[in-house]
Amino acid sequence: MAQPVDISPRNAVDPAAPALSIRHVSVAFAGRTVLRDVSLELRDGEAAAIVGASGGGKTTLFNVAAGLLRPGAGQVLLGGHDITGHPGSVAYMMQKDLLLPNRRVMDNVALPARLAGVPRAEARSRAAALLPDFGLGDSADLWPSQLSGGMRQRVALARTYLLATLGGGGVALLDEPFSALDALTKAEMHRWYLKVMGRIRLSTLFVTHDIDEALLLSDRVLVLKDGAIAHSEAVNRGGDPKSADFALTESFLAHKRRILDALGS
């Protein structure tokens, strides 16, 4: 069957250089400022979360970062290259899973490679190599309509991962990746996500309105308020860096209090 495929980024990224830089980005729609002078840097392999109220400009920031929206001012750099307004190099998993209903799981995951001109057989073998890590080893030939909500999210995540590593950037934007799931599935997905992120290398910027989720899944939490970054909270997990028990510790609550203060004030 499919041979093992190297799923690490193709081009080595300088660990000192940020994987993704957003520099002084401002966006206004019809005179209303949505983002004002937002700057942030995502380090290689880092997981950063953005929290904020709905309508606070999170999705706009992602559209800029993905190159779908050209900002009124500012720049987006991926591995030092200016990609402002150019989609196709930063992977973006939107709130909806947006699986193509007419492609089986394997072909949905292989889609970014196919679009980049990789021959079908090779694209499929790359996708096949990913599926076991994403818990989809037995599901390659299923249609999206045959999947549960959690499985659909994992297919979307696998596809996002394939895209992120395809060009060598290794950067993924995840917009509320687990918000559509019920509470139990969500908790299960969190555990699975931490496990898989320990195995693969991906720099992620993800948006959530759930502060617990942000603290649980990321190294740094940024508070976006009124279109600007109001606070940056480096998460200190103590002992086991990816332990779910972290949610029960004092330091978790201290982090959460500071973030709530930043959101409220």
Add this chain to the structure above:
Amino acid sequence: MLRSRLKAYLPAVVAVATALGLWQLLSASGLVPGYMLPSPAEVLAVFPTDGPLLLEHGLITLQEAALGLAAGVAFGFAVAVLMDAFDALRRAIYPLLVLSQTIPVVAIAPLLVLWLGYDIMPKVVLVALMTFFPVAVGLLQGFQSVDPDEVALLRTMGANRWQVFRYGKIPAALPEFFSGLRIAVTYAMVGAVISEWLGGFGGLGVYMTRVQKAFAFDKMFAVIFLISALSLLLMALVSLIERRAMPYRFPKQSRTDSPEGDRSK
């Protein structure tokens, strides 16, 4: 599965059988003179004697309908693609398309005969004119029904315009296309017969005008039966192709019943 489908058709079969039975009773009662309204049994009795003749004329009509439908679908597809790609063109052409549908077919058919003669050409053109509209409108609606987020997602994967069309818009348009095509096949049969009435050397329309002049009511009803049967057959063919083209809408087995299926990993 076959059993449940037969069950689903049962009410329709009963309704048709009841209607035919009532008709048979009405004819037998003598309330309507037999020569004006032959009984269903008398109509069916035409087929053994006139069968070869009906087959010969039926094949001519089918050929005209098929050629005209092919031309109509091709033209409809081209119009829909252009209207979808160029907004200004859509606004310019759409009213014209609607206008073209207000012209009665029986009014242009004689013109086509005068312009194009008594051969197959005017029939094919008329059928094409009648069938391209439902196909074009169905396809256009389908193209425009694509989720804008899906288009954005494809663009973040580096898709060009053609790839957005192929992976996003075409699949989105298939259900609407087949709805339009189902209407178009019935139009194709009717269009071919009408244009044969107005001049031609063969086909069910020509057969119809001949038996009409002979006041052979049973034969006239036999042609009506045949045209209905052929239209139904063509619609069934479209449904068959639809299922083949969209296997993902009719998956054989579903896993959605057991969301736990693949979560263990």
